[in-house]
Amino acid sequence: MDHQASPPNSTASERIKGVFSLTKESFVGTGATRKKVSQAVHFFAEENGQSEITVRALNPQFVPSGAAKCVTREELLANFLPDPMIYLHKVIPAMRRVEESVERAERHRNQGELFTAEFDYKEALSLDEEHVRATFGLGLTYLERGENDNAALVFHRIVELDHAFDAKHKHLYNEFGIRLRKNRMYPQALKYYFRIFAKIKNDDHLLYNISRTLFEMHRHRPARHFLVKAMEINPELKEAAALGLVIEAELAKSDKKPTGKTQGAQ
Amino acid sequence: MSVNFLGRFLVQEGVITEFQLAEATTLQERCNRRLGELAVYKGLLTEERVAEVFEAQRALDAPFGEIAVRRGFLSRKDLNALLFSQKIGCRHLGECLLMLGYLSREDFALLLERYQGRQRARAVNVEYLLAGSGENAMLCLAWDAVEKAFTRFAKVRLKIESLGAPPGTHEFEAGFCIESELAGSGTVHLGLAAHFAVAAPSTEPVDPQRAMDYADVCSVAGEYLVAGLAKYGFAPAPARMWSAEPAQAALFARGGGALLFASPCGRMGLWLSCLDAAGSPCNLPGEGGGG
Numbered sequence: 001m002d003h004q005a006s007p008p009n010s011t012a013s014e015r016i017k018g019v020f021s022l023t024k025e026s027f028v029g030t031g032a033t034r035k036k037v038s039q040a041v042h043f044f045a046e047e048n049g050q051s052e053i054t055v056r057a058l059n060p061q062f063v064p065s066g067a068a069k070c071v072t073r074e075e076l077l078a079n080f081l082p083d084p085m086i087y088l089h090k091v092i093p094a095m096r097r098v099e100e101s102v103e104r105a106e107r108h109r110n111q112g113e114l115f116t117a118e119f120d121y122k123e124a125l126s127l128d129e130e131h132v133r134a135t136f137g138l139g140l141t142y143l144e145r146g147e148n149d150n151a152a153l154v155f156h157r158i159v160e161l162d163h164a165f166d167a168k169h170k171h172l173y174n175e176f177g178i179r180l181r182k183n184r185m186y187p188q189a190l191k192y193y194f195r196i197f198a199k200i201k202n203d204d205h206l207l208y209n210i211s212r213t214l215f216e217m218h219r220h221r222p223a224r225h226f227l228v229k230a231m232e233i234n235p236e237l238k239e240a241a242a243l244g245l246v247i248e249a250e251l252a253k254s255d256k257k258p259t260g261k262t263q264g265a266q
Numbered sequence: 267m268s269v270n271f272l273g274r275f276l277v278q279e280g281v282i283t284e285f286q287l288a289e290a291t292t293l294q295e296r297c298n299r300r301l302g303e304l305a306v307y308k309g310l311l312t313e314e315r316v317a318e319v320f321e322a323q324r325a326l327d328a329p330f331g332e333i334a335v336r337r338g339f340l341s342r343k344d345l346n347a348l349l350f351s352q353k354i355g356c357r358h359l360g361e362c363l364l365m366l367g368y369l370s371r372e373d374f375a376l377l378l379e380r381y382q383g384r385q386r387a388r389a390v391n392v393e394y395l396l397a398g399s400g401e402n403a404m405l406c407l408a409w410d411a412v413e414k415a416f417t418r419f420a421k422v423r424l425k426i427e428s429l430g431a432p433p434g435t436h437e438f439e440a441g442f443c444i445e446s447e448l449a450g451s452g453t454v455h456l457g458l459a460a461h462f463a464v465a466a467p468s469t470e471p472v473d474p475q476r477a478m479d480y481a482d483v484c485s486v487a488g489e490y491l492v493a494g495l496a497k498y499g500f501a502p503a504p505a506r507m508w509s510a511e512p513a514q515a516a517l518f519a520r521g522g523g524a525l526l527f528a529s530p531c532g533r534m535g536l537w538l539s540c541l542d543a544a545g546s547p548c549n550l551p552g553e554g555g556g557g
Contacts, residue, residue, distance in 0.1 A: 113375040115382075119361045125354040138354070153353050156346035 015047040016073070019058070019087035020080035042086060045076055062090035063098055063128040067163050098127045102134050109141055117141045132164050136172040143179040155180065155188050159195045174205060181213050189213045204234035212243060220250045271425070271530045272359050275381050282368050290362040291530075297357040300421075301330045304352055305340065315339050327414060327490045403498070405523035408456055408538045411490035416529070419483045422464070424534070426527045437461060438535060440480060441515035443508055444488035449501035452542040456491055457515030458484050461532030481509065 021040040028037055044064035047053045053076050054068035105120030121138040124131055139154035158164050158176065165173055173196060180189035193210045200206060207230035214223035224247050230240050273287045282290075299307070302316035311319075311334065319333045326333060331349060334340040340348070360378055363369040369377070409426070416422045435441075439462035446454050460480065488505035495502040510518065516537050524537045 108375070113379075115358075115360065115378045116371060116375045119364060119374075122354045122357075122361075129351065129354065150353065153346070153349050157350040160343065160346065 016053055016076070017046045019043065019083045019091055020045050020055075020076065021083045021086075022080050040083075042083060043080065044087075044091060045071075045080070047073070058086075058091065059128060059130075061127045062086070062094045064091070064095070065128050065130045094127060098124045098131060098134075101127075102131065102137065105134065105137055105141075109137060109144070114141050114145050130161060130163075132161060132166075132169050133172065135161065135164070136169065136176050139176055140172075140179055143176075143183050146183065148183055148185055151180070151183065151185065152188060155185070155192060159192060165196050165199050174209070177209055181209070181216065184216075186213060186217045190217075202233055204230045204237055204240075207233065208237060208240050208243070211240075211247075215243065215247055215250075220247055220254065223247050224251065271423075271528070272378075272381055273530065275384070276363070276369075276377065279377070281373065281377060282363060286363070286366070286368045290359055290366055290368065293362040293366060294357055294359055295421075297355060297362070299352065299355060301348055301352055304348055304355075305334070308348065308351070310344050310348065311339055323418060324486050325489050325493075327411070327493045330418070404454070404540065405525065405538055407494040407498070408487075408491055408536060409525055409527075411494055412458065412487045412536055415483050415487035415490055419486055420480075422529045422531065424527050424529050426525055427533070428526045429523070435459060435512040435516050435535065437533065438512035440464075441510045441512035442481065442484040443510045443515050443518045444484065444491065444505050445507075446488070446492050446495070446505045447503040448495065448540075449503075451500060452540050454491070454495065454502065455518055455537075455539050455541065456488065457510075457518050457537035458487065458534070459512035459515050460534045463532035464529055464534055481507075 019042055021042050023038050023040050025036060025038045027034055029035055042058040042062075043055045044058055045053050045055045051073070053071050053073060055071050055076070056064040056068045057066055059065040101120045101124035105117045105124065108114070108117035108120060118138065118141050121134045121141060124134040125138065128134070135154060135157055139151055139158060142148075142150040142154060158173075177189055177192050177196075180192060190210070190213055193206060193213065196203075196206055197210065207226050211223045211225075211227040211230060214220075214226065224244075227240055227244055227247060230237060231244070234240070273282075273291065276282045277284060277287055302311065302320060305311035306313055306316055315334070319330055319337065319339065322333050322337075323330060328336075331340065331345045335342055335345050357365070360369065360374055364371065364374050413424050416424055438459035441457065441459035444456040444458070448454060464480065485505075485507050488507050492502045492505045512535070516524075516535070518537075523539075524535065526533060526535050528534070
């Protein structure tokens with residue numbers, strides 16, 4: 001447990017990092033059998049450079065899992081009790097196993113050993129079902145193997161994970177979206193991009209990717225709409241300029257085509 | 267026995283022994299939980315509801331989760347979460363061998379690449395295989411019904427080996443005939459026969475919810491075939507099924523298409539034909555002779 005009371009501008013070695021517990025009391029039974037029971041709930045707390053402390057619940061495998069909540073140092077110390085033994089003997093080994101599995105999986109995926117990668121990603125996810133890197137990795141592995149049904153399962157999972165679209169995972173969520181599109185999973189790719197768009201409105205690459213997907217779905221007008229938005233944010237985006245030319249050419253072609261209505265009138 | 271399956275391939279390559287394969291298969295059985303089991307474990311469904319969905323699935327050709335959602339037992343979000351949990355808990359046979367230490371990581375990667383390469387080379391696509399058959403759509407329907415029934419109710423994966431009359435029905439031990447009359451269009455006959463090793467578990471079903479006997483699985487295949495015919499606009503009567511000698515099953519469904527396929531336990535054969543009102547072999551109405 002790296003825990004000491006420290007001022008707001010604490011150094012790395014002074015920052016809080018460890019397991020804290022909260023004792024919850026409740027009553028069970030009724031009448032004469034009614035009794036008070038208490039249960040300890042464990043959390044993993046970590047202080048970042050800005051003196052913010054993020055708290056995440058431990059899952060049954062003692063891995064911090066799920067979305068993080070921010071608390072102040074005072075709140076943490078007032079409401080929670082440090083539990084260094086659990087941190088040392090349970091959490092650190094479990095977290096190490098998860099990270100090692102993910103790293104091994106990524107190494108295998110980079111070497112094109114996709115079945116071994118799948119095995120290691122699943123190992124990591126069996127310890128932490130909400131591990132974002134492992135979830136993206138598993139999805140990418142299935143997409144690279146062309147297993148769209150399996151990838152769709154992971155896709156549904158990712159869109160449900162709130163913290164999947166945090167800035168630190170940007171390269172992963174971009175890669176996943178591009179892969180969905182390349183595997184022609186267009187409806188999923190669009191749903192995925194709009195899920196990110198609901199959270200991040202001003203990402204030029206995201207807008208470009210939406211436009212590209214719409215273009216491949218032959219939806220040229222909305223594709224132009226999102227491309228214009230991308231170029232408003234970043235006029236220097238080279239790929240966008242090239243895509244713009246192709247979209248305009250397609251639109252010009254469809255404008256020239258006589259519609260059924262006009263043909264009928266002639 | 268076919269080398270279509272990884273375990274058999276590894277035994278034949280001398281990488282693992284039969285005993286190790288059996289151990290890995292047992293571990294795989296333990297790891298790979300069915301969706302209903304998982305839903306009960308996570309407190310999303312009661313055992314009664316699982317049994318209800320399972321019963322409905324005998325007549326309704328739809329995945330377990332879809333039926334549970336349609337009946338309002340599960341939300342779509344819960345279903346997606348369950349499917350994901352099932353996927354990450356699922357272990358392939360190769361992974362079980364790795365977990366048991368019978369394969370090293372290096373061997374696992376190499377052998378799997380080789381196996382996959384071999385699989386790709388001999389992959390048999392049912393539509394492609396049947397492209398030249400006059401009973402194209404019908405045989406596809408029958409295969410689809412049989413494959414789903416065995417996957418869902420016997421947890422047995424099937425792979426097609428060849429198209430055409432399977433040589434020598436003597437290698438099969440158990441056979442069933444399934445018949446359904448089509449209003450005004452004749453009669454559809456499905457003959458199914460299996461190697462003894464496939465049919466054998468029928469005598470000792472491990473758990474009525476997990477392993478149905480062979481006759482039951484064949485009867486579900488019949489139900490699915492009838493449902494499939496109805497989707498194609500035919501008006502089939504409920505399927506009638508009876509057990510027969512494999513040779514009789516083949517003879518009964520005469521003049522139509524046939525498929526030979528493999529399961530990890532052994533080979534199976536499927537024969538299918540349509541007879542007109544006079545009892546002569548015919549194509550289904552509305553179906554081209556060229557497939």
